[in-house]
Amino acid sequence: MRSYFNNPEIKKSSITLLAVMAIFILSSSMVIRANNENLRRDYIRVMGGITAKVIEKAPQLEGEIVPLMTGKLTSEEEAHGIDILRQYGLQESLDVSLFPYIKEGFSSSIFYILILGLALTGLLFLMNYLQHGYFYNNMRDFSSAAKRIVEGDYNLKFGEKSEGDLSKLAQSFNMMGEVIRGNISALRKEKEFLVDLLSDISHQLKTPLSTMILYNDIMLYKELSSQQRETFLKNTQSQLNRMRWLIQSFLKLAKIDANAIELEIEDQSLNETLEEVIETLESKALERRVRIDFIQREDILLMHDRLWLQEALINVVKNGIEHSPEGGNVAIDLEENPVYTRITVKNTGEVISEEDLANIFKRFYKGKNSSKSDSIGIGLSLAKSIIERHGGYIEARSDMDEGTRFIITFLKY
Numbered sequence: 560m561r562s563y564f565n566n567p568e569i570k571k572s573s574i575t576l577l578a579v580m581a582i583f584i585l586s587s588s589m590v591i592r593a594n595n596e597n598l599r600r601d602y603i604r605v606m607g608g609i610t611a612k613v614i615e616k617a618p619q620l621e622g623e624i625v626p627l628m629t630g631k632l633t634s635e636e637e638a639h640g641i642d643i644l645r646q647y648g649l650q651e652s653l654d655v656s657l658f659p660y661i662k663e664g665f666s667s668s669i670f671y672i673l674i675l676g677l678a679l680t681g682l683l684f685l686m687n688y689l690q691h692g693y694f695y696n697n698m699r700d701f702s703s704a705a706k707r708i709v710e711g712d713y714n715l716k717f718g719e720k721s722e723g724d725l726s727k728l729a730q731s732f733n734m735m736g737e738v739i740r741g742n743i744s745a746l747r748k749e750k751e752f753l754v755d756l757l758s759d760i761s762h763q764l765k766t767p768l769s770t771m772i773l774y775n776d777i778m779l780y781k782e783l784s785s786q787q788r789e790t791f792l793k794n795t796q797s798q799l800n801r802m803r804w805l806i807q808s809f810l811k812l813a814k815i816d817a818n819a820i821e822l823e824i825e826d827q828s829l830n831e832t833l834e835e836v837i838e839t840l841e842s843k844a845l846e847r848r849v850r851i852d853f854i855q856r857e858d859i860l861l862m863h864d865r866l867w868l869q870e871a872l873i874n875v876v877k878n879g880i881e882h883s884p885e886g887g888n889v890a891i892d893l894e895e896n897p898v899y900t901r902i903t904v905k906n907t908g909e910v911i912s913e914e915d916l917a918n919i920f921k922r923f924y925k926g927k928n929s930s931k932s933d934s935i936g937i938g939l940s941l942a943k944s945i946i947e948r949h950g951g952y953i954e955a956r957s958d959m960d961e962g963t964r965f966i967i968t969f970l971k972y
Contacts, residue, residue, distance in 0.1 A: 767798040815944040822864040850888040871945035874938035879906035902967040911957035
C-alpha cells in the first residue's frame with residue numbers, strides 16, 4: 560500500500576477524491592439540515608392552524624392544547640390519535656402528494672440532492688478525464704520515443720521526477736537508450752576495428768608474399784645451382800615463418816582488443832611467471848650474448864592469467880634483448896608495496912627518442928632510428944593490450960644514463 564502511494568499522480572487523485580467526498584458529505588448535511596428546518600417550520604404552521612381551529616370552537620381548551628403541542632405524548636395517546644385519524648382516511652400508506660407541506664419539503668430536498676449529485680459527478684468526470692489524459696499523453700510520448708529509437712535516433716532524454724512508477728519507467732527508458740547507443744557504438748567500433756585489422760593484415764602480408772612469389776618464379780624459370788636453390792628455399796622458409804608469426808600475433812591482438820577471450824585469473828606467484836619467461840628467452844639471449852638478471856626480493860602474488868601475461872612479458876623482454884648490444888644485459892626488477900606491484904624491464908643499448916616514446920606502443924610503429932630492419936612493430940602493442948586487460952598499465956622511459964626502461968604497474972584497489 561505504501562509503494563502504491565509513492566506515485567505523485569495517485570496521491571493527487573486520492574486527495575482530490577477525498578476532497579470531493581468531503582464536499583459531498585458537507586453539502587448533504589447542509590441539505591438535510593435545511594430540510595429539517597423546513598419540516599420544523601411546517602410543523603409549527605400546521606399545529607398552529609389546528610390549534611387556532613380548536614380554540615375557535617372551544618376557547619376553554621386553549622390552556623390544555625398548547626402544552627400538548629410541545630410535550631411528549633404517551634404511546635397510548637399516540638395509538639389512540641392514529642386510530643382517530645384512520646377513521647377519517649388519514650394513514651401512513653397515503654401518497655406524499657396528499658400532504659402539501661411534506662410534499663413541498665420532499666420535492667425541495669430531492670431537487671438539491673440531484674443538483675449536488677450532478678455537480679459532483681461532473682467534477683469526478685473532469686478529474687478522471689484530466690488524470691487519464693495525463694497518463695495517455697505520457698504513453699504517447701513513450702510510443703513516439705520508441706519509434707524514434709527504431710528509426711535510429713538514440714539521443715532521447717525523458718524528464719525524471721523524484722519518485723513514482725512513471726519516473727522509474729522514464730529512467731528505465733533513458734537507460735535503455737544509453738545501452739542501445741553504447742551497443743551501437745561498440746558495434747561500430749568493432750566494424751572499424753575489423754576493417755583496420757584486415758587492412759593491416761593485407762599490408763603486412765603483402766611484402767613477404769610478394770617476396771615468396773618472386774623467389775618461386777626464380778626457382779621455376781631460372782637455372783640455378785644447388786647452393787642458389789638452397790639459399791632461395793631458406794629465404795622462403797624465413798618468410799613463411801615470419802608470416803606464421805605475424806598471423807598468430809594478429810589473431811592474439813584481435814582477440815584481446817575485441818574482448819573475445821576469457822582470462823583465467825588466479826592468485827599466483829608472479830616470480831614463477833617471470834622465471835618461465837626468462838627460461839623461454841634463454842636461448843635467444845645466449846644467441847645474442849645478452850645476460851638476463853632477475854632481481855627479486857620476496858615471493859609476490861598477483862591475480863593474473865599466467866599464459867597471457869607471459870605472452871606480454873615475453874614481448875617486452877624480447878624487445879630488450881633485441882635492442883641490447885652484444886655483451887649487454889637486461890635487468891628485470893620485481894617489487895611490491897601497499898600501493899602497487901611493479902615490474903621494471905631495463906636494457907642497455909639504443910636510446911629511444913622522445914618522438915618514438917610517444918608512439919612506441921602503437922600497432923606497426925617502428926622507431927626512426929631502430930637498427931632492426933625486420934621489426935614489424937606489433938609485439939609491444941600486443942603486450943600493452945594484455946597488460947591493460949589485467950588492469951595494469953605500461954610506460955616506457957629512455958635516456959643515456961639509465962638506458963631504456965619498460966615499467967609495468969598493477970595498482971592495488
